[in-house]
Amino acid sequence: MSTYRHSLSGTSYEFSGLVDVMAKATPRRSGDELAGCAAASDSERAAAQWVLADVPLTEFLEQPLVPYETDEVTRLIIDSHDREAFAPVAGLTVGGLRDWLLATASLPAADAAATLTAVSPGLTPEMVAAASKIMRNQDLIAVAAATRVTAGLRTTIGLPGTLATRLQPNHPTDDPTGIAAATLDGLLLGCGDAVIGINPATDSPQATSDLLHLLDDIRTRYEIPMQSCVLSHVTTTIGLVEAGAPVDLVFQSIAGTEGANRGFGVDLALLREGNEAGRSLGRGTVGNNVMYLETGQGSALSAGAHLGVDGAPVDQQTLETRAYAVARELEPLLVNTVVGFIGPEYLYDGKQIIRAGLEDHFCGKLLGLPMGVDVCYTNHAEADQDDMDTLLTLLCAAGVAFVITVPGADDVMLGYQSLSFHDALYARRAMGLTPAPEFAAWLDRVGMLDAAGRILDIEPERSPLRALTGSLS
Template sequence: MAFTSTIGSQRYTFPTLARLLAKATPARSGDELAGIAATSAQERIAAQLALADLPLKHFLTEPVIPYETDEVTRLIVDSHDPTAFAQIGHLTVGELRDFLLSDEATGEVLTSLKWAFTPEMVAAASKIMRVQDLIFVARKIRVVTRFRTTVGLPGRLSTRLQPNHPTDDPRGIAASMLDGLMLGSGDAVIGINPVSDSAQRVTQLLELIDSARLRYGMPIQSCILAHVTTQMEAMRQGAPLDLLFQSVGGTEATNTSFGVSLSLLEEANQQARSLKRGGIGEETGGENLFYFETGQGSALSANAHIGADGLGIDQQTIEARAYAIARHFNPMLVNTVVGFIGPEYLYDGKQIARAGLEDHFCGKLLGLPMGCDICYTNHAEADQDDMDTLLTLLGAAGVNFIMGVPGADDIMLNYQSTSFHDALYIREVLGLKPAPEFQEWMETGKVMGLAVQGLLAR
């Protein structure tokens, strides 16, 4: 089925849903690199007009990647709730936008519809929304998750304490942990990107965090961002693993390039759940165990972005499809690492900001506990002022968590993010607090005890 739109005397035709979605996407360098972006602002507007008139029911009849060849598509189709969809199935994409912005669409209503939405539907809606629309709708939705802390409650903003070190040196990592904890970071997770992807190194780093947790009574959860198979081996060797980590993408081919599949993730999920380490819901192993990371451009960078028509799918739609995997596993945290892949995919601060707000909006509508690594690479056309802007916008949008990196400069991954002080800024300006269990720990003076006793002296 072809889609058409006319502006003045110019008639535009978009032969497939994938082409329509790509042409309607706000400008970004990744889609231009893939050769699928609109060639002019007028063509983009024409596509957005045609997309706004598209009935939501059409998304159920034309998958952008065939059901038979892609397990992410199968997951999306098989998990769709037709009963819930009946409440919105009469709408077009434009009418969905109007509904989302209406008083009728409360947070409770939108939460009840999360299985009615497919990723492609919410991606389509985001393409015809302004920045303020993305903020306004996402702010309505609270997605609360629990392990040893409760993340996502109203009036709260959590952080991942990211104490990476270029040689995985325990003292360097401990110094960064102490710095972050003293400044109120770490209530979402203490998560380390290891230099060495080995079960031994994963175990060593998990033991470092867990010994500090037990010694100082810290209500935190840990995660080592190694490949999921490495974490599984570490668990077999007795590692004190809290949250499972894995990067995921919105196509089966992307996940194959990552070395993962839905069945492997389920195997890891069951193995981690059997450890029963969650302080909240410990009898079942914890309610929420996964920490997923995503990012626009990952499929394109792996040449895994081809759709049913043999051409590329736009990177924002693929990103939304990755959220179908995340919500299937009821995760503790989902983090869009928005500017990490580089300017080839999101060229400058404006594109990074738009993408971060789109990802947060789509994830929240799909029922996910969304956080954002507000970041950029050193060769991008962006700077810390751009990150301050996006941090403030996401804080207003009700983001669940952000990153806490010493000095905002990750010396192991060599990119720029947000600092411990940035989290203090946004909490103060918007009147937000850390997770309640973590706040109580800080207010009882135990954080000062940690400083006095000396984490580095252990």
């Protein structure tokens, strides 16, 4: 194991291996402090960042942070690495990659996007995570904004100039009338083009099937170009595919180590099986990307599956980025980090949540994912809705593919704070963004857009969807 040293302001710092350098170079966050791997001071963090900047990218191929022999995510990362795509940056250090990314982002938009797309298969999650640790927020935004990733099923996700939304009509008892009312609320405000997705109160196959039929009835009755999802475990969804339920998207939470994925009850083989099951239905019209995957910094630590080489704790942001290797193997329609959902034990306050959201989005998008963010926090975090306004605005500048929206920004079933449908209206208008084109065309067709393509202020009783709650309850 290599030892790294750096002197700063007369103090000499020593780091015992690449895992240690990566952890101590990470901007401060409570989860790394909980794991015992964070820098003890700002000076030590700066010294680690200086060391990290000089690490050749090839070291991440030669020194896996999580052992190859015991972790299938590491094996996936190493075995699928595209050395031809890696060639343009193979001679660079982490600092050199940062400079190369920023220089590429400054090219004309089409050239920048093509270059970043071409190099993506050659970058491992650890390389991308390392570069993010020495980038300012504006660097993360600039490179992400220059990167283009699209996917599609019935709507196209990730096109430039668009902001899609997940309409999240959760209900504590899965009451159909309550879900239909929340769905109507979101549709009237132009939300739902990424997915209408319900977190079910139980993982009962029958309850999940009932909700899938409810959403599919809404879609077909109003001829909405959308996809639906009930966020049950992948095994439940595979069973429902086999039973003939109207499954659009196959959902699963994933993480960056084999052990953490085992905690979710999945492995790579099962995830691939879910992907194949969803695709076998052929329900798409503009594409056949059928996976919906969620991640979040701290999930591996909360599962006790965060240890790397020689038992050293790996920092939570690097482990989060490793989850994106699992995601890109499945060619998903949607990936989002539930950035503030896991709690202040992992991201303590608004500053840490904002930074983590920008990191996750940058890393996921650069690795080739249609990346979204649940701009959110729990009620015991040192954060508020002003922080979420800031993160939403920064993510829109960075070209985020989609965000999650709930009635009143308050999810009454999961008990956390996210974005409201009105927040999506703000973001689209302030940043000059539109819904996914297929969904925007439907909004226009049913008379819900003005001449400038903005959502009209329609009273529910005058809406073309006014019968929704009564007819489906």
